[in-house]
Amino acid sequence: MTLHEQLVEQFEIYMTESGKFESKGTKASATRTRKALSEIAKLCKERRKEIQDAKDAAEA
Numbered sequence: 754m755t756l757h758e759q760l761v762e763q764f765e766i767y768m769t770e771s772g773k774f775e776s777k778g779t780k781a782s783a784t785r786t787r788k789a790l791s792e793i794a795k796l797c798k799e800r801r802k803e804i805q806d807a808k809d810a811a812e813a
Contacts, residue, residue, distance in 0.1 A: 756796055756799055756800045756803060757800065759796050763792045764789075766785065767789035770782045771786045
């Protein structure tokens with residue numbers, strides 16, 4: 754699975770769990786929402802590096 758696909762998957766999890774927390778107040782969903790956000794942040798850093806490396810390789 755590519756980093757892009759992983760980001761999309763984590764964002765979908767975030768949207769689902771955030772909705773459950775906001776509408777129903779499910780505490781477990783709050784935990785899963787925070788976990789998804791943490792994973793998104795990590796994946797964003799990896800994806801940014803991947804893009805920069807590809808750009809640098811194209812310029813060389």
